[in-house]
Amino acid sequence: MKIKIITSSDLPDPGSALTFRIKNTTKFRPGYSDKVGTDFIEEVRGITYRYSWNQIDEYIVAVAKVEGQEN
Numbered sequence: 912m913k914i915k916i917i918t919s920s921d922l923p924d925p926g927s928a929l930t931f932r933i934k935n936t937t938k939f940r941p942g943y944s945d946k947v948g949t950d951f952i953e954e955v956r957g958i959t960y961r962y963s964w965n966q967i968d969e970y971i972v973a974v975a976k977v978e979g980q981e982n
Contacts, residue, residue, distance in 0.1 A: 915969045922948050922964055923972055931970040933962060939971070 914921060923929055925948035930939040942953040951967050953960045 913969045913971055916964060916967055919949070919964065923970060924948060928973040929970045930973065931962075931967050933966055934968045936968075 914923070916922065923944050925944055925946050927944045927948075929943060929951075930941050931951050931953075932939050940953045942951055944950065945952055945961075949964050951962045951964065951970070953962070
C-alpha cells in the first residue's frame with residue numbers, strides 16, 4: 912500500500928525497509944528509513960543518498976513474506 916506523506920505523523924517506523932518516491936519524480940527507489948525515522952536513505956553503487964522526509968512524496972513499506980505463511 913502506498914502511503915502519502917503529508918505530515919510527520921505519516922512517517923514509517925525507524926529502520927523500515929521501503930521504496931520511496933521523491934516529489935516531482937515518477938521513479939520509486941529502494942531504501943530504508945534511518946534510526947530516527949525522519950530521513951530516507953538510498954544506497955547506489957557505494958554512494959549513500961539521504962533525503963529529508965519533506966522531500967518524499969510517498970512510500971511503500973517492504974513486507975517480508977515467511978515461507979509457508981498465507982496472506
